[in-house]
Amino acid sequence: MEEAPHLQTVEEVADQLKTSVTTGLSSDEAKKRLQEFGPNQFETEGGRTWYGIFAEQLFNYMNGVLVIAMALAFSVLSWIDAGVVAFVIMANALIGFSQEWKSEKTMNALRKMSTPSSLVIRDGKEEQVDSSTLVRGDVIIVQQGDSVPADCRVIETIELETDEAMLTGESTHVKKTTAKIVHDGDDVGVGDRKNMMFMSTGVTKGKGKAIVSFTGNSTQIGKIAKKLLKSKTSKTPLQIRIDRLGFVLCGVAVVCIGLVLLTGWAWGTFQVYPEGLRVAVSVAVAVIPQSIVVVVTLILTVGVKSMAKNNALVRKLNAIETLGNVMHICSDKTGTLTQGKMMATSIRLLDGSIYNISGEGINPEGSIRDEFDTIVDPKGLPQLCQAITIASLCNMSFLSQKTDEAEKVEWIGNGSPTEVALVVLGMKTGLSKEEQKGKYTFVCEYPFNSTIKMMSTVYEDNGSKVLFTKGAPERAIDLCTSKLTDGMNASPFTPEDREAVTRFNLEMASEGLRVLALCFRDLGDTEIDPERSTMERDCTFVGLVGVRDPPRDGVPEAVQMCHRAGIIVHMVTGDHQFTAKAIATQIGIIPSHLSPEQVDSLVMTANAFDQLTDEQLQGLKVLPLVIARCSPDSKVRMVQEIQRRGRRVAMLGDGVNDSPAIKLADVGVAMGLNGSDVTKEASDVILMDDNFNTIVVAVKEGRKIFANIRRSVIHLLCGNLAEAIIIVCGVAFSLRPPLTPMEILWINLITSAPPAFVLGTTPEKAWFMQKEKRSVDEKFFNLETVVDILFWGPLIGALSLVNFVIANFVFRQSLDKCQASCFTALTLMLMFHAYNCRDLRGPFFMKGFARFYWLHVAVLFGIGSLFFTFYTPVFETSVFEHSRPDWRNWLVALASAVVFMASSEVYKLIKRPIRKRSFNKKSEKTADESVIESPRQVEKSQVEQEMKSLAT
DSSP states (O other): OOOOGGGSOHHHHHHHTTOOTTTOBOHHHHHHHHHHHOOSOOOOOOOOOHHHHHHHHHSSHHHHHHHHHHHHHHHTTOHHHHHHHHHHHHHHHHHHHHHHHHHHHHHHHHOOOOOOEEEEEETTEEEEEEGGGOOTTOEEEEETTOBOOSEEEEEEEEEEEEEOHHHHOOOSOEEOOOSOOOOSSSOOOGGGOTTEEOTTOEEEEEEEEEEEEEOGGGSHHHHHHHHHHHOOOOOOHHHHHHHHHHHHHHHHHHHHHHHHHHHHHHHTSSOIIIIIHHHHHHHHHHHSOTTHHHHHHHHHHHHHHHHHHTTEEESSTHHHHHHTTOOEEEEOSTTTTBOSSOEEEEEEETTSOEEEEOOOTTOSOOOEEOTTSOBOOGGGSHHHHHHHHHHHHSOOOEEEEEEOTTOOEEEEEESOHHHHHHHHHHHHHTOOTGGGTTTOEEEEEEEEETTTTEEEEEEEETTEEEEEEEEOHHHHTTTEEEEEEGGGEEEEOOHHHHHHHHHHHHHHHHTTOEEEEEEEEEEETOOOOSSGGGTSOSEEEEEEEEEEOOBOTTHHHHHHHHHHTTOEEEEEOSSOHHHHHHHHHHHTSSOTTSOHHHHHHHEEEHHHHHHSOHHHHHHOSSOOSEEESOOHHHHHHHHHHHHHTTOOEEEEEOSGGGHHHHHHSSEEEEETTTOOHHHHHHOSEEETTOOHHHHHHHHHHHHHHHHHHHHHHHHHHHHHHHHHHHHHHHHHTTOOOSSOHHHHHHIIIIISHHHHHHHTTOOOOGGGGOTTTSOTTOOTTOHHHHHHHHHHHHHHHHHHHHHHHIIIIISOOOHHHHHHHHHHHHHHHHHHHHHHHHSSSSOTTOSSTTTOHHHHHHHHHHHHHHHHHHHOHHIIIIISOOOOOOHHHHHHHHHHHHHHHHHHHHHHHHHHHHHHHHHHHHHHHHHHHTTTTSGGGSOHHHHHHHHHHHHO
């Protein structure tokens, strides 16, 4: 078995791979290995095909039920009824297909190609080759700006650094070495393999050579992609509900058809064929809500457009509704919760002065404020001015500008992110390298050394040389013999000063800052010595500067909104535990009222998390809120445990290491700007701005759509239940069929669909994100919804049947006129019922009733459609087969509508206090059960009591 290349010396790796570090492979050997091991490529899912998407939309349970109705219509030669149902089936499929295909085309535009070519040494010569032709043993050359084409063992480096955030999640660039990794038994994590470069990571600084160690599916990214292909995607809650509804309605339709045929035959009302089967068609189309799929799809489509305006691209329609019931959000840190750009945020001087630096990312605009939040001018404060000067001049990085098509200026950092942050600090204060060219002339540099953790530069100022040094505080204090005091005076650097610097360093580091010490030495006319140790001594200590990847604007508020909504946010990151805990505390993921011991119990490393047995993990009353140094397997296990507890989870990520968890999650969310291709392929939603705030907005949109779909479904199912009651009860009581199949189809497709769709666009309510008023695990068909349908559906059906009976037995009218009377009453009540569904608990005429213009238009359209069916001769007699009602029928129908709306208001008046008491009781129960899982709701005493029980 081959030993891992990062555990071997360069010579051992070359021997193992049978290659030369100077001449590389021969061309013949490279071709031989390419044929033997295959190209340097790995498989992903690729895009979804148009026919695959169409098949998903066409072959679902609801359409299968509609096929039954179409078959019945064809069996009795009712071509119009059959044609309409066939049209509905295709419309259901085409509407869903059009939206998902549009999203898929947008996705295609986001897919990026891997590095097309690489610089390789073969036969002792440098040549450009297609990256897919690289083989194990090839020697490649990389430099700043390149994308690494395969997993490689570094054999030569000149200040070589890479960005491995997409693979490890760690925001700090990794400085590469050629030395082998020494370990104590456990294998070294990917993020700590400093002598390796990994496929698709970027070279951010320097240049180097490396031996290709793994290609294609054998690379770290390839392994993740291969695992991703094996995972299966489960159905969303909405798909499950529609399938179950279709199954239930299919059973109901069969029972009702059998009951109608049996009672009609027993009463002698009609012959089984053909009239009996035609009545069966009426029953089938009455029970099946033909427009429900169309309406739900259109509502989701509107949601897609709304979310697109908020920078969220939805790849799968049903994911929107699932977002509404998300109870946990697992998010990466870098670039999502934070800006993804290092920024100097704090300067601390030895006299205890603290200065805070404002700004955003690497935009060189901001100010410096003292402890009293007063803006200060560094040029008037000698110590502060000297600290910023050192930060600016002890620096080889720089900023450049790029202007896009809209002439918007974007700043680009060139070099180490930490050094770029210090460059920006100088530009904010007017003390940048460019602005000090007239005073200081660059002489030489002592580059950063990872062993001594220091960097120095030498400048000349009016003929006198000065050394500027920055580095790790624990190393810098060993170089210092003096400290800077007021007026640029120096005084001895005492042991008490050393203790103060150490204390300040720990305090700043506990806030998640990367801390650098700043010091200098006046060299006078001293000759420059290539040996840095003779130069980096007898320095004067100035202060400390803290650099961090700051939280995005609005993220703390977004996290707080999640907590108010009952959603728990978890940070899963590749960063170190110290940094992760500080950021999580700062943005509110970790509650501020907890003690340090309690906080420590909520923060775990991936190693500690992975070592938990399944029994130990399941025994945790609260899952960790932060997992640091997180691996792909840790993220998958976290998602699986949340789902095992019966909760829905959204997973956010950008790197390939996030892909398995993203695909497994109920809603997988990828980053559009910095996300990898594999991650985007696995996702349901793509955030086009890589911002955590966007997913919170999307959750709110999902809750709105959840509520709106329920409104629409209640409206539609009440109509279907009413129609089924009219047909079944009418025939059961020896009446002729009160409705024709075409009347039912017209109501379901033309009359009811527009109001149902408009109900699906009802604006969001403020309480959608308040757990006191909206349960986080809200059920779609909850008890209230079922009772609503069972009250309104039979009421509409009974009153409509009364209209048929009055027309038949009181007015002694013909069957076609009686059917028209029933049809009129049913239509009027369903149209007015849309106002009930707009507010299922409050009076229909309150809360902006007059301003809901489109619902008024839809209702008027539905009522107006009655006149079309009655006063268009061909449709009246040949299609609908009824006869227009007279004034008496209209009067009874209007009276029925008034009785219906009055009864509805009484029902809602009774329901309101019952609903309130029921929800309060449920809320108390939920708080008792999830006292730890909703930490921001819990008093400190409750948490401490729970922690004591855990310790016991």
